[in-house]
Amino acid sequence: MNDIDPRDNRRGQEDTAVLSELNRLVDEIDPPPADLLDRVKFAIALEDLDVEVARWERAGSFAGVRGGQTGTITFTVDNLTLMVNFTSTGSRHRIDGWLVPAGEHTVEVRVADHQSSTTKADDGGRFVLADVPTGTTQILVHLVNSRGEPGRTVVTPTIML
Amino acid sequence: MGELHTADEHPPWDGLEGTERHAVCIEAARDGNRLALDVLVAELTPLVWHVARGQGLDRNVAEDVVQTVWLALLRNLGNLHEPRALVGWLVVTTRREARRTWQPNKRETALSDEFAEQLESETGLPEDVTLIDDRDRRLWAAFGRLNRRCQELLRLTVLAGxxxxxxxxxxxxxxxxxxxxxxxxxxxxxxxxxxxxxxxx
Incomplete structure (x- = not known):
């Protein structure tokens, strides 16, 4: 590691000082959101560790969903697309979803500090969960193959509903 | 799963630091110790966050990237060849994920290093911060004028240690x-x- 800073000492000390000022500034100005740790811990507290993460496709506006309003989010991973529409029903939510390609996969909705809600998509890939509590939410899709045998599990990052 | 881990007063990573600590936590996590994962998450999430932000992601997107990176670690727990190099793995994975996310509609033309070097931009860095201390204000303004490559290098070297x-x-x-x-x-x-x-x- 001694090839790192071949310049003279004084200069090196000044650099170290500037860098530690910078370190402090970055932390002060741009700290992680206060609830991020809890959200990460919730997101990874899964039974099955062998999960694939679906990514949120952010075409156009997505801010509405963060605000707890009605909105549609699309997640994708490999060849699976998961579209979910959230409708607020007061303190709870209705979730209408659609999986492409279709399959009778099990869909699990985890909400922090609540029991999971589970349903099964129909042969068109559609599913409905009519009464989901509000909070930090994560969707899991337990895929089945054409013979109905369980396969991989796809998870989303958490959404604030 | 199955075996219940009793609240250990002295977990194996107790008293260890840096790469040593990370490696022991990874080993414990492989054995199903969830607390070990939470320790890593608590200690290294700020690093992952700042790497994501350094790539120019807005705060909402950076939050998702942070989660995606930790979920990816879950999946790769078993085949992480060098548990001591966890920080490096996190930095590389976060950058890759951030670039994938950067322009969702143009994945093939993800942000390249060459392009990032030329991009003189404060994307992702708050510009309108009110810094009371004059020295802080000047330093932040000066930092914001660096090209992205320099910004990232400086951020990474101070963050990663x-x-x-x-x-x-x-x-x-x-x-x-x-x-x-x-x-x-x-x-x-x-x-x-x-x-x-x-x-x-």
Missing amino acids: RAEYRAVAEALSMPHGSIGPTRGRCLTLLRGYLETEGGSR
């Missing part, structure tokens, strides 16, 4: 030996900007 030069070099695809000199040039630039921002120390 001195012991992690190799990880930073790998993440930035730089030869190990060139990090020091490049960082030196970035710091010289920073000093220059700092002076024109109204006097140095």
Whole structure:
């Protein structure tokens, strides 16, 4: 590691000082959101560790969903697309979803500090969960193959509903 | 699963630091110890966050990237060849994920290093912050004038710590030996900007 800073000492000390000022500034100005740790811990507290993460496709506006309003989010991973529409029903939510390609996969909705809600998509890939509590939410899709045998599990990052 | 882990008063990573601590936590996590994962998450999420933000992601997107990176670690727990190099793995994975997310509609043309180098931008860095301390204000303004490559290199070297030069070099695809000199040039630039921002120390 001694090839790192071949310049003279004084200069090196000044650099170290500037860098530690910078370190402090970055932390002060741009700290992680206060609830991020809890959200990460919730997101990874899964039974099955062998999960694939679906990514949120952010075409156009997505801010509405963060605000707890009605909105549609699309997640994708490999060849699976998961579209979910959230409708607020007061303190709870209705979730209408659609999986492409279709399959009778099990869909699990985890909400922090609540029991999971589970349903099964129909042969068109559609599913409905009519009464989901509000909070930090994560969707899991337990895929089945054409013979109905369980396969991989796809998870989303958490959404604030 | 199955076996219940009793609340251990002295977990195996107790008293360890840095790469040693990370490696022991990874080993414990492989054995199903969830607490070990939470320890890593608590200690290294700020690093992952700042790497994501350094790539120009807005705060909402950066939050998702942070989660995606930790979920990816879950999946790769078993085949992480060098548990000691966890920080490097996190930095590389976060950058890759951030670039994938950067322009969702143009994945093929993800942000390249060459492009990032030319991009003189404060994307992702708050510009309108109110800093009371004049020195802080000048330093932040000077930092914001650096090209992205310098910004990222400086951020990474301070965040990841001195012991992690190799990880930073790998993440930035730089030869190990060139990090020091490049960082030196970035710091010289920073000093220059700092002076024109109204006097140095």
